[in-house]
Amino acid sequence: MKLADLPTPCLVLDRGILQRNLDAMARAVARHGVALRPHMKTAKSIDVARLALANPHGRAEGITVSTLAEAEYFVGHGITDILYAVGITPQKLDQVAKLNAAGAAVMVITDDADAAGAIAAHASPPRALIEIDCGEHRGGVAPDAAVLLEIAARLGPGFAGVMTHAGQSYGGRSAGEMATVAAAERSGAVRAAERLAANGRHCPIVSMGGSPTALHAESLDGITEVRAGVYMFGDLFQAEIGTHGMDDIAVTVLTSVIGRRPAERRVLVDAGGLALSKDRSTEAAPHDWRYGLVLDALGRRSFGQSMVQRVYQEHGVAEFSPDVPLPDLPVGARLRIAPNHTCMTAAAHDRYFVVDGDDTVVAVWPRVNGW
Amino acid sequence: MKLADLPTPCLVLDRGILQRNLDAMARAVARHGVALRPHMKTAKSIDVARLALANPHGRAEGITVSTLAEAEYFVGHGITDILYAVGITPQKLDQVAKLNAAGAAVMVITDDADAAGAIAAHASPPRALIEIDCGEHRGGVAPDAAVLLEIAARLGPGFAGVMTHAGQSYGGRSAGEMATVAAAERSGAVRAAERLAANGRHCPIVSMGGSPTALHAESLDGITEVRAGVYMFGDLFQAEIGTHGMDDIAVTVLTSVIGRRPAERRVLVDAGGLALSKDRSTEAAPHDWRYGLVLDALGRRSFGQSMVQRVYQEHGVAEFSPDVPLPDLPVGARLRIAPNHTCMTAAAHDRYFVVDGDDTVVAVWPRVNGW
Numbered sequence: 001m002k003l004a005d006l007p008t009p010c011l012v013l014d015r016g017i018l019q020r021n022l023d024a025m026a027r028a029v030a031r032h033g034v035a036l037r038p039h040m041k042t043a044k045s046i047d048v049a050r051l052a053l054a055n056p057h058g059r060a061e062g063i064t065v066s067t068l069a070e071a072e073y074f075v076g077h078g079i080t081d082i083l084y085a086v087g088i089t090p091q092k093l094d095q096v097a098k099l100n101a102a103g104a105a106v107m108v109i110t111d112d113a114d115a116a117g118a119i120a121a122h123a124s125p126p127r128a129l130i131e132i133d134c135g136e137h138r139g140g141v142a143p144d145a146a147v148l149l150e151i152a153a154r155l156g157p158g159f160a161g162v163m164t165h166a167g168q169s170y171g172g173r174s175a176g177e178m179a180t181v182a183a184a185e186r187s188g189a190v191r192a193a194e195r196l197a198a199n200g201r202h203c204p205i206v207s208m209g210g211s212p213t214a215l216h217a218e219s220l221d222g223i224t225e226v227r228a229g230v231y232m233f234g235d236l237f238q239a240e241i242g243t244h245g246m247d248d249i250a251v252t253v254l255t256s257v258i259g260r261r262p263a264e265r266r267v268l269v270d271a272g273g274l275a276l277s278k279d280r281s282t283e284a285a286p287h288d289w290r291y292g293l294v295l296d297a298l299g300r301r302s303f304g305q306s307m308v309q310r311v312y313q314e315h316g317v318a319e320f321s322p323d324v325p326l327p328d329l330p331v332g333a334r335l336r337i338a339p340n341h342t343c344m345t346a347a348a349h350d351r352y353f354v355v356d357g358d359d360t361v362v363a364v365w366p367r368v369n370g371w
Numbered sequence: 372m373k374l375a376d377l378p379t380p381c382l383v384l385d386r387g388i389l390q391r392n393l394d395a396m397a398r399a400v401a402r403h404g405v406a407l408r409p410h411m412k413t414a415k416s417i418d419v420a421r422l423a424l425a426n427p428h429g430r431a432e433g434i435t436v437s438t439l440a441e442a443e444y445f446v447g448h449g450i451t452d453i454l455y456a457v458g459i460t461p462q463k464l465d466q467v468a469k470l471n472a473a474g475a476a477v478m479v480i481t482d483d484a485d486a487a488g489a490i491a492a493h494a495s496p497p498r499a500l501i502e503i504d505c506g507e508h509r510g511g512v513a514p515d516a517a518v519l520l521e522i523a524a525r526l527g528p529g530f531a532g533v534m535t536h537a538g539q540s541y542g543g544r545s546a547g548e549m550a551t552v553a554a555a556e557r558s559g560a561v562r563a564a565e566r567l568a569a570n571g572r573h574c575p576i577v578s579m580g581g582s583p584t585a586l587h588a589e590s591l592d593g594i595t596e597v598r599a600g601v602y603m604f605g606d607l608f609q610a611e612i613g614t615h616g617m618d619d620i621a622v623t624v625l626t627s628v629i630g631r632r633p634a635e636r637r638v639l640v641d642a643g644g645l646a647l648s649k650d651r652s653t654e655a656a657p658h659d660w661r662y663g664l665v666l667d668a669l670g671r672r673s674f675g676q677s678m679v680q681r682v683y684q685e686h687g688v689a690e691f692s693p694d695v696p697l698p699d700l701p702v703g704a705r706l707r708i709a710p711n712h713t714c715m716t717a718a719a720h721d722r723y724f725v726v727d728g729d730d731t732v733v734a735v736w737p738r739v740n741g742w
Binding site (some may be wrong): 007008009010041066067068086087088089090091092095110111112114115118131137138139167256257258259260261264268270273274275277278279280312313314315317330331332343344347348349350369370371 | 378379380381412437438439457458459460461462463466481482483485486489502508509510538627628629630631632635639641644645646648649650651683684685686688701702703714715718719720721740741742
């Protein structure tokens with residue numbers, strides 16, 4: 001099967017780029033001697049998970065997931081060591097318990113004393129990490145908060161350590177800034193772990209991540225594992241913040257020209273707001289890539305900085321920048337679009353069409369979406 | 372089953388509100404004596420399609436779809452008269468032909484002379500409408516363009532008429548402005564049809580739509596059918612532009628509190644950028660509803676203008692506005708979020724949990740997503 005045979009829009013995953021990204025992260029984390037716990041929220045694919053766990057550079061132990069649908073899917077494919085890294089609710093504990101009764105070891109997180117009590121009170125309580133706020137102020141308790149010790153106490157024997165995520169790294173714009181955020185992430189988690197240890201609660205797991213901080217951290221002392229996900233595929237936003245280069249984006253959307261407006265240097269394509277997502281992560285980045293960078297059918301940057309300027313539900317307006325020759329693309333011609341934010345873009349699609357540097361489809365890998 | 376039993380995040384569809392919205396549109400279109408061709412791009416559900424087609428106020432003939440996945444799904448459920456209202460590519464004609472060979476009557480659209488030639492040259496050419504640009508300048512040919520007659524000529528016997536969509540109606544902010552856009556939409560389609568007729572090509576179908584223009588048109592003279600979709604569910608953006616009222620939003624996202632920050636008047640919920648979409652349609656509207664309006668578990672506006680202020684992949688930050696008492700919501704408490712743009716929000720979900728004004732789930736209706 002060739003790319004030309006595929007229905008559009010669809011997701012194309014370049015296996016060579018993926019492997020290069022996996023290697024780069026594996027090496028970066030292995031420098032510190034800590035384990036990598038790949039976050040599958042981006043890829044949502046057992047095939048990608050297996051590659052991410054087959055880490056020749058160091059330890060990759062277990063995975064991270066963002067939904068219970070992912071947990072169930074990966075357990076069904078034989079992965080047992082799973083961290084569900086979104087605050088648990090009491091209602092979700094039955095589903096976790098069911099997976100664990102079937103042989104999995106799904107861990108949960110909380111930053112709430114009452115939720116910790118509900119976890120401990122469950123008939124089959126999972127192991128739980130306490131979420132620490134290292135500066136993003138999204139979720140988590142401050143490392144020095146009194147409630148930290150209360151949550152650990154209420155978790156009882158299921159308490160397994162702490163985890164944090166420095167989402168503020170997405171505001172960083174240089175390796176130096178990322179290293180500073182990584183230091184805050186590390187020290188937040190380690191400070192919380194030290195306070196707990198001083199109160200008799202040793203933390204078997206001290207977890208942090210983040211692709212940008214995992215790559216740029218100068219020290220991971222006191223950290224036992226690093227979580228990261230978007231590094232596998234990359235995207236325009238991650239390229240903007242220095243996680244990888246512009247040629248390291250492994251996932252693109254294959255699309256067809258469905259209309260032509262040469263006077264406006266535009267074509268209409270069949271990848272719109274659903275196929276690309278309406279994510280505008282690069283809006284505040286040094287370069288705003290609108291709804292994605294227009295590549296040729298082989299994924300090459302043949303059209304300079306031409307972008308998808310607007311999207312409607314099933315329509316994208318691809319505009320060729322004035323510094324490139326206007327290509328003569330008939331209706332039906334194929335393009336590929338590099339995404340702003342690959343986690344959001346990929347979520348609209350149920351499979352990857354896998355290539356390896358050319359236009360031959362070497363595999364089809366399914367994704368698990370939804371909740 | 373009760374709402375409290377559902378996993379979160381999930382989609383809740385209020386059947387009573389849906390029916391009210393269907394009635395309002397059916398009546399508005401019936402005033403003009405033209406047929407309604409419901410656009411299923413928003414609902415993507417056979418159960419909703421059946422209600423939209425059971426129009427006691429006038430004629431509802433066939434449906435509109437935005438993907439071939441929808442076409443295949445609806446044909447599989449017995450609906451045969453279908454307009455696929457996104458510019459066709461030559462590669463997609465085989466799939467259309469396959470549906471038509473199985474008894475369907477799927478029509479396609481084009482605004483391109485070469486694509487018209489490819490349609491006519493297919494072994495089983497579908498009937499085709501020419502897309503007219505009535506001022507949005509997304510797709511379509513101008514009513515007075517020379518190429519209009521060329522496209523009709525190249526389509527040959529499969530030529531079935533014209534269609535247009537005044538997407539610029541989304542810039543309207545009053546019934547008067549919508550009526551003006553509707554007049555431009557009507558006159559663009561009718562002008563094209565008249566030119567074609569003057570050249571010996573009668574248009575059996577002269578199609579326009581649009582929820583806002585379908586509702587606000589003062590005349591549909593010369594139009595044979597109206598397409599509309601988002602009116603079925605409504606959303607915050609459509610409420611802003613006057614398509615319906617704030618209490619006419621039929622689809623909401625049920626979510627659970629997963630963290631609490633009372634000092635910041637915030638809760639973290641498990642509906643994030645995937646469950647709500649990152650659509651920001653109301654950004655330029657009179658009232659910017661950010662990522663959605665926070666409702667109570669029964670869908671009531673109990674929290675004033677409290678909104679989801681930020682989203683991450685699986686996290687939403689719901690902030691209670693200063694003019695309402697801060698509710699005491701434990702982790703696990705349920706809220707509902709009215710969406711910015713229901714077409715985008717619904718697309719992340721694979722089913723509707725249907726209620727009828729209270730918290731009892733009376734049905735579960737599947738959706739068809741993807742391509």
